[in-house]
Amino acid sequence: MKVEIWSDVMCPFCYIGKRNFETALAQFADKEYIDVVWKSFQLDSSIPEVAKESYAEYLVINKGMAKEQVKGMLDNVTASAKQVGLEYNFDKSVMVNSLNAHKLLQFAKAKGLGSEAEEVLFRAFFTDGENIADQATLVALGKEIGLEKSEVQTALSDKKYEDLVKADIQEARQVGVQGxxxxxxxxxxxxxxxQPAQAFTQNLEKAYTEWRKLNPVSKLEITQGQSCTPDGICD
Incomplete structure (x- = not known):
């Protein structure tokens, strides 16, 4: 059963949501039948590739929030992240456009490494204060999850992956994603x-029960004979 997750790597609640979903999935009895697909979403595509503001300054200047309000909000989010084992360092976060990061995600998805890419990108932005628009940084993150340097460099300059990002965002509108x-x-x-892990568990169970009814496990009556297996054993 497919679970699609729209997310922006610069969204603090997306990282927390990822952890809570993973907690629920780890406890889900039929997790091997769940196919997790990460989808791109940009909360603000107008942010420049070169950092001009801190995370707090961005909220004050672009969202019209008071400094005291921003500080309180970020403190609360940091505390929420800590509860699920995440370390947020908003004072180190580099506010840059997330398009290049999403292009890396799209390439990683094609290699079956979507969840791994999301994890290193979230950590890079919220914990380590790395520049997720910088190609050298993204190449290093890609190598960390097993991608080849030259392939990542090519993907970041290939319009195909930018088009995939835009397609995900367009699909989000069609699905009704508002945040x-x-x-x-x-x-x-x-x-x-x-949401808390329990909310994911409840919805996983409900969706999976309905999906399984339409996709029953095939139980074949097998007559055995001599055969070869993928590990090279023939008997």
């Missing part, structure tokens, strides 16, 4: 926001 994180289960049920 992230947004988790869609079998295109029947959705969980919006960084």
């Amino acid at each position: 992230v994180p947004f988790f869609v289960m079998d295109r029947k049920y959705a969980v919006s926001g960084a």
